[in-house]
Amino acid sequence: MASFTEVSGGITAPEAFVAGSVYAGIKATNTSKPDIAFVYSTIPSVGAGTFTKNKVKAAPVRLSQTHIRFAETRAIVANSGNANACTGVVGIDHAKRMVKATAKALGLKEKSVLVCSTGRIGVPLPIERMESAIASGCKTGVDRDGSHRAAEAIMTSDTFAKEIAVELELYGRKIRIGGIAKGAGMIDPNMATMLSFITTDAAIDKKTLQQSLSEAVEHSFNRITVDGDMSTNDTVLMLANGAAGNPPIRDTDPEFEEFQDALRHVLFNLARMIVEDGEGVTKFVTIQVRGAKTRLDARKAAEAVANSILTKCAWFGGDPNWGRLMDAIGYSTAKVREEMVDIYYDGLIAVKNGMAAETPFSKLQEVVAHPRFTITIDLHLGEAEYTVYTTDLSTRYVELNMGE
Amino acid sequence: MASFTEVSGGITAPEAFVAGSVYAGIKATNTSKPDIAFVYSTIPSVGAGTFTKNKVKAAPVRLSQTHIRFAETRAIVANSGNANACTGVVGIDHAKRMVKATAKALGLKEKSVLVCSTGRIGVPLPIERMESAIASGCKTGVDRDGSHRAAEAIMTSDTFAKEIAVELELYGRKIRIGGIAKGAGMIDPNMATMLSFITTDAAIDKKTLQQSLSEAVEHSFNRITVDGDMSTNDTVLMLANGAAGNPPIRDTDPEFEEFQDALRHVLFNLARMIVEDGEGVTKFVTIQVRGAKTRLDARKAAEAVANSILTKCAWFGGDPNWGRLMDAIGYSTAKVREEMVDIYYDGLIAVKNGMAAETPFSKLQEVVAHPRFTITIDLHLGEAEYTVYTTDLSTRYVELNMGE
Numbered sequence: 082m083a084s085f086t087e088v089s090g091g092i093t094a095p096e097a098f099v100a101g102s103v104y105a106g107i108k109a110t111n112t113s114k115p116d117i118a119f120v121y122s123t124i125p126s127v128g129a130g131t132f133t134k135n136k137v138k139a140a141p142v143r144l145s146q147t148h149i150r151f152a153e154t155r156a157i158v159a160n161s162g163n164a165n166a167c168t169g170v171v172g173i174d175h176a177k178r179m180v181k182a183t184a185k186a187l188g189l190k191e192k193s194v195l196v197c198s199t200g201r202i203g204v205p206l207p208i209e210r211m212e213s214a215i216a217s218g219c220k221t222g223v224d225r226d227g228s229h230r231a232a233e234a235i236m237t238s239d240t241f242a243k244e245i246a247v248e249l250e251l252y253g254r255k256i257r258i259g260g261i262a263k264g265a266g267m268i269d270p271n272m273a274t275m276l277s278f279i280t281t282d283a284a285i286d287k288k289t290l291q292q293s294l295s296e297a298v299e300h301s302f303n304r305i306t307v308d309g310d311m312s313t314n315d316t317v318l319m320l321a322n323g324a325a326g327n328p329p330i331r332d333t334d335p336e337f338e339e340f341q342d343a344l345r346h347v348l349f350n351l352a353r354m355i356v357e358d359g360e361g362v363t364k365f366v367t368i369q370v371r372g373a374k375t376r377l378d379a380r381k382a383a384e385a386v387a388n389s390i391l392t393k394c395a396w397f398g399g400d401p402n403w404g405r406l407m408d409a410i411g412y413s414t415a416k417v418r419e420e421m422v423d424i425y426y427d428g429l430i431a432v433k434n435g436m437a438a439e440t441p442f443s444k445l446q447e448v449v450a451h452p453r454f455t456i457t458i459d460l461h462l463g464e465a466e467y468t469v470y471t472t473d474l475s476t477r478y479v480e481l482n483m484g485e
Numbered sequence: 486m487a488s489f490t491e492v493s494g495g496i497t498a499p500e501a502f503v504a505g506s507v508y509a510g511i512k513a514t515n516t517s518k519p520d521i522a523f524v525y526s527t528i529p530s531v532g533a534g535t536f537t538k539n540k541v542k543a544a545p546v547r548l549s550q551t552h553i554r555f556a557e558t559r560a561i562v563a564n565s566g567n568a569n570a571c572t573g574v575v576g577i578d579h580a581k582r583m584v585k586a587t588a589k590a591l592g593l594k595e596k597s598v599l600v601c602s603t604g605r606i607g608v609p610l611p612i613e614r615m616e617s618a619i620a621s622g623c624k625t626g627v628d629r630d631g632s633h634r635a636a637e638a639i640m641t642s643d644t645f646a647k648e649i650a651v652e653l654e655l656y657g658r659k660i661r662i663g664g665i666a667k668g669a670g671m672i673d674p675n676m677a678t679m680l681s682f683i684t685t686d687a688a689i690d691k692k693t694l695q696q697s698l699s700e701a702v703e704h705s706f707n708r709i710t711v712d713g714d715m716s717t718n719d720t721v722l723m724l725a726n727g728a729a730g731n732p733p734i735r736d737t738d739p740e741f742e743e744f745q746d747a748l749r750h751v752l753f754n755l756a757r758m759i760v761e762d763g764e765g766v767t768k769f770v771t772i773q774v775r776g777a778k779t780r781l782d783a784r785k786a787a788e789a790v791a792n793s794i795l796t797k798c799a800w801f802g803g804d805p806n807w808g809r810l811m812d813a814i815g816y817s818t819a820k821v822r823e824e825m826v827d828i829y830y831d832g833l834i835a836v837k838n839g840m841a842a843e844t845p846f847s848k849l850q851e852v853v854a855h856p857r858f859t860i861t862i863d864l865h866l867g868e869a870e871y872t873v874y875t876t877d878l879s880t881r882y883v884e885l886n887m888g889e
Contacts, residue, residue, distance in 0.1 A: 137815030137823045137839070167811050169824065169840045202808030203841045313812055390794065394883050404606030407571050408717055411541030419541045420573065435541070436573045437607045476880040479798050 085249035085343040091228025094246035094259040095282035096324035097124045101227030102234035103218025105211045107162035109201070117211065118234035119219045119227075120278050121156040121187060126322035128154025128195065129291040131298045133315035140165045140172030141196040142314060144180065149318075151192035152287065157278055157318055158183040158215060159197035160206070161235050161263070164274060166313040167203040175206045182215040197316050199237055199263065199274040232261035235276055239263050243354040247343045251336045254327040256283045258340075260347045264355030274314040275302065277351055283340065284323030285330040292332060293344060294319045301348035305356050305470045317348075356470055361478030364396050367455040371466045378415035379467035382458060385413030393474035401445035403431045410458065421461040427454050489653035489747040495632030498650035498663040499686035500728035501528045505631030506638035507622025509615045511566035513605070521615065522638035523623045523631075524682050525560040525591060530726035532558025532599065533695040535702045537719035544569045544576035545600040546718060548584065553722075555596035556691065561682055561722055562587040562619060563601035564610070565639050565667070568678060570717040571607040579610045586619040601720050603641055603667065603678040636665035639680055643667050647758040651747045655740045658731040660687045662744075664751045668759030678718040679706065681755055687744065688727030689734040696736060697748060698723045705752035709760050709874045721752075760874055765882030768800050771859040774819075775870045782819035783871035786862060789817030797878030805849035807835045814862065825865040831858050 093100050102115035130149045132142050148154070158179055165172045176196050184191045198206070222230075232242035246259035262277035285293065298317055323329075330337055357365050368387050373379035386392055389409040395402040403424055410417055424432035426448040429440045448454050497504050506519035534553045536546050552558070562583055569576045580600050588595045602610070626634075636646035650663035666681035689697065702721055727733075734741055761769050772791050777783035790796055793813040799806040807828055814821055828836035830852040833844045852858050 135812065135815035136821045137811050137826075164808075167808060167823070167836075167840055169838070202811065313815060390878070397883065404568075404571060407541050407606065408539065411539040411717060417540045419571070422541075432571075434573070436571055474794070474883060476883045479801065479878060479880045479883055 084339050085247040085346065088246050088248045088257065090246045090259060091232060091244035092120055092259040092261050092278055092280045093225050093228040095257040095280045097282060097322050098122055098280045098320070099223040099225055099227060100231040101218070101223035102230045103214045103222040105160070105207070105214035107160055107200070107207060107211065115230065115234040116162050117158065117160045117214055117218060118231040119156065119158055119223050120231060120280065120320065121219070121223060122320055122322040124322050124324060125153055126155055126320045127152070127287040127290055129287065129294040129319045130195070131295060131317045133312060135313050137167065137313050139198060139314040140168060140176040141198045142316060143173065144176045145195040145197065145316065148192050148195055153190070153193045154195060154320060155189050155193040156183055156187055157195045157197065157320070158219065159235050159276060160211065161237050162200040163198060163204055163206050164200045164202050164314050165198040165206050168205055171205055175208045178208050178212060179215065182212045183219050186216050186219045195318055197276050197314070199235060199276055199314055202313065228259060228261060235261070235263040237263065238360060240358055243351055243358070245347050245350050247347055249339060249343050251283070251330070251339060252327040254325045256325045256327060257281065258343055258347050260351050262351040262355055264358065274312045275355060276314070277302065277317045277348070279317070279319040279347065281319070281321045282324040283321055283330055284325065284327050285321045289330060289332050290319060290321050293341060297341065297344045297348045300345055301352040304468060305352050353470065356472055359472055361475040361480070362472045363452065363475055364473040365453045366396060366471050366473070367468060368471060369455060369457045369466070369468045370460065371457065372459040372461045372463060373465040373467070374416045374463040376465040376467060378460070379465045381413045381415040382410050382417065382460065383467045383469045385409040386456070386458070387469045387471035390474060393472070396449060397473035397475045399446060399450045401426060401431060401442065401449050406456070406458070407432065407435070416462060417460060418462065423459040423461065425457040488743050489651040489750065492650050492652045492661065494650045494663060495636060495648035496524055496663040496665050496682055496684045497629050497632040499661040499684045501686060501726050502526055502684045502724070503627040503629055503631060504635040505627035506634045507618045507626040509564070509611070509618035511564055511604070511611060511615065519634065519638040520566050521562065521564045521618055521622060522635040523560065523562055523627050524635060524684065524724065525623070525627060526724055526726040528726050528728060529557055530559055530724045531556070531691040531694055532722065532724050533691065533698040534599065534720065534722045535699060537716060539717050541571065541717050543602055543718040544572060544580040545602045546720060547577065548580045549599040549601065549720065552596050552599055557594070557597045558599060558724060559593050559597040560587055560591055561599045561601065562623065563639050563680060564615065565641050566604040567602060567608055567610050568604050568606050568718050569602040569610050572609055575609055579612045582612050582616060583619065586616045587623050590620050590623045599722055601680050601718070603639060603680055603718055606717065632663065632665060639665070639667040641667065641678070642764060643762055645762060647755055647762070649751050649754050651751055653743060653747050655687070655734070655743060656731040658729045660729045660731060661685065662747055662751050664755050666755040666759055668762060678716045679759060680718070681706065681721045681752070683721070683723040683751065685723070685725045686728040687725055687734055688729065688731050689725045693734060693736050694723060694725050697745060701745065701748045701752045704749055705756040708872060709756050757874065760876055763876055765879040765884070766876045767856065767879055768877040769857045770800060770875050770877070771872060772875060773859060773861045773870070773872045774864065775861065776863040776865045776867060777869040777871070778820045778867040780869040780871060782864070783869045785817045786814050786819040786821065786864065787871045787873045789813040790860070790862070791873045791875035794878060797876070800853060801877035801879045803850060803854045805830060805835060805846065805853050810860070810862070811836065811839070820866060821864060822866065827863040827865065829861040
């Protein structure tokens with residue numbers, strides 16, 4: 082049973098964190114919505130991060146990857162409306178100027194500030210306007226209730242702000258973990274920018290924090306993306322400031338696992354919100370592969386099914402179409418023996434030994450009509466498992482991605 | 486300059502080949518259209534074939550892979566409406582019975598007959614009806630003008646029959662190569678069944694024929710599919726009967742290259758017809774990657790761009806959107822240095838050194854508005870090249886693949 086409970090407050094639920102936003106006029110369309118978000122620990126804190134594996138990396142990603150190595154990480158500044166990607170040396174200079182403006186206003190070392198951008202690719206930032214906005218906004222725009230405003234400021238085509246926080250007791254202390262996120266175009270999540278910022282008032286050293294975050298990302302955000310297939314800007318950042326007063330969490334403590342459960346819950350729910358808010362998404366589909374010879378085989382089979390254009394179109398139409406699943410499993414390069422494969426739709430058997438099972442087609446159609454369902458594929462070749470989360474592919478999705 | 490000319494007659498253009506079709510009532514929908522095709526050499530002939538690499542293989546694929554090893558290959562029998570895939574041991578028995586009926590009617594050894602199926606997955610063939618139809622049809626239904634009828638009988642969701650033939654002079658003899666093909670759902674060609682049958686009256690030994698076919702497939706059908714990502718039934722078969730009376734073509738002869746040029750032309754044009762007849766396709770896009778460190782790098786980058794859902798949606802909308810190309814190149818796992826990448830749309834530079842080039846956006850939009858255009862990506866890291874052929878992704882495509 083989970084030993085944590087959900088609480089309100091998002092990234093400002095943990096003690097001694099403030100957040101907020103400011104308007105700088107970055108987006109091409111006329112809007113007065115704030116477009117720069119801030120998250121800041123009012124006391125010393127440490128940071129951890131996971132970054133896109135795409136070889137084409139936005140300037141802020143390159144800069145934050147350097148800054149995250151620094152012992153203290155205190156603040157995050159992030160803009161929407163412009164990805165500052167494919168912008169060359171000018172882009173790097175602009176990312177540095179965002180950091181510098183933030184550090185100066187908050188009286189921090191530049192290396193203790195991280196930076197993110199999301200939005201259009203290939204266009205320089207309106208950096209002067211942004212510097213002015215940051216200079217005032219990162220002090221006057223932030224407070225202890227600012228999580229929602231920060232979550233709104235990083236939205237691009239998101240239709241709602243994504244926030245969550247949990248509370249748990251560790252070492253006799255009340256500890257909180259909060260998070261915000263943004264996604265978009267998430268039918269194939271690999272190609273849309275995903276940003277997420279996590280805070281905790283737990284005391285935990287920098288190395289253990291990185292280990293904790295990496296493990297939780299692997300079971301959440303990485304299951305809605307294909308490794309190595311990430312966008313130019315994808316970033317997950319986490320700050321921990323120790324305000325809860327616990328003895329530092331060590332990875333050998335039993336408390337570490339409780340902390341991980343809570344952190345995984347935060348990240349998984351942010352990931353699920355991103356998928357469900359994907360452009361034109363009508364179905365959230367869990368693909369479980371089990372009985373694989375190796376974990377890599379399980380993953381290859383799950384990802385082939387999750388990324389098949391034809392299976393996604395069928396789900397949109399409410400068509401179980403297990404033949405398309407068999408096809409995808411077969412070309413996945415996973416070790417597969419056709420005559421061993423069983424497939425279930427929410428527990429109803431659709432395929433037995435590689436052939437049609439006895440479940441009536443109408444029963445399978447009922448499952449695929451649901452907004453959320455699970456497809457389980459048993460390869461019967463071993464013990465390895467892997468789960469991924471995906472969506473359907475709708476006509477609306479194509480319309481939304483046809484361009485301007 | 487090409488030393489061959491296109492001629493009419495398809496697979497029956499080469500001497501001593503007959504083809505045709507018969508109706509067996511295989512399709513679920515009521516139709517009186519013939520659904521079994523035959524191709525047959527009236528004199529001894531040899532065969533070659535390339536088959537799907539999907540681990541889930543239809544029964545006819547498994548059987549034909551065995552039969553193709555036999556010294557003499559004389560006939561092909563192929564049905565549409567039912568793929569005979571995911572049908573277990575019953576499926577293998579049915580494929581054998583199709584071969585047996587054909588061999589018996591034509592007085593051939595069973596091993597000299599090849600078999601293909603395309604259509605619905607997971608449903609047994611109506612084999613009794615098919616045996617009767619084959620028994621009469623493979624004699625009375627075939628003639629020297631039957632190529633078009635055979636091409637029609639293997640159609641599934643194809644909107645037109647795909648045929649081509651060429652003629653060339655080799656060793657002072659007139660030689661012909663003919664072909665038919667079918668495809669469907671070819672937006673992502675990897676997942677649709679592709680069948681193609683090729684005939685030639687050239688004299689060529691079995692081993693050289695296989696080498697010749699494999700090389701030509703690599704530069705045509707394999708460029709519209711991703712290796713290892715083929716459907717359960719994909720098959721290309723070729724018969725050569727020596728009726729032209731030339732001395733057997735050897736791969737060390739200069740004539741071998743002329744023969745290859747002609748064969749590549751036949752296969753490339755069948756592949757192009759398949760792509761352009763894809764469900765809901767509005768654009769035929771050539772992706773050329775050059776300047777790659779290795780051929781595998783060039784291929785990874787080209788295939789990542791060709792298979793990106795987001796780039797395909799943008800092309801449908803006439804949006805050049807080179808940012809999505811940079812993103813796909815970056816996650817392709819090819820060796821890439823962002824600041825070295827140039828991208829051209831029909832020769833107009835869109836990206837220079839990884840950033841927006843000077844070509845006005847409106848000029849790029851004009852290119853992407855065309856039904857056929859070429860995107861050239863220069864990685865500037867080496868000498869290796871690779872080209873793939875792909876399509877856009879339309880709302881109509883999703884509608885057609887939503888299922889029943």
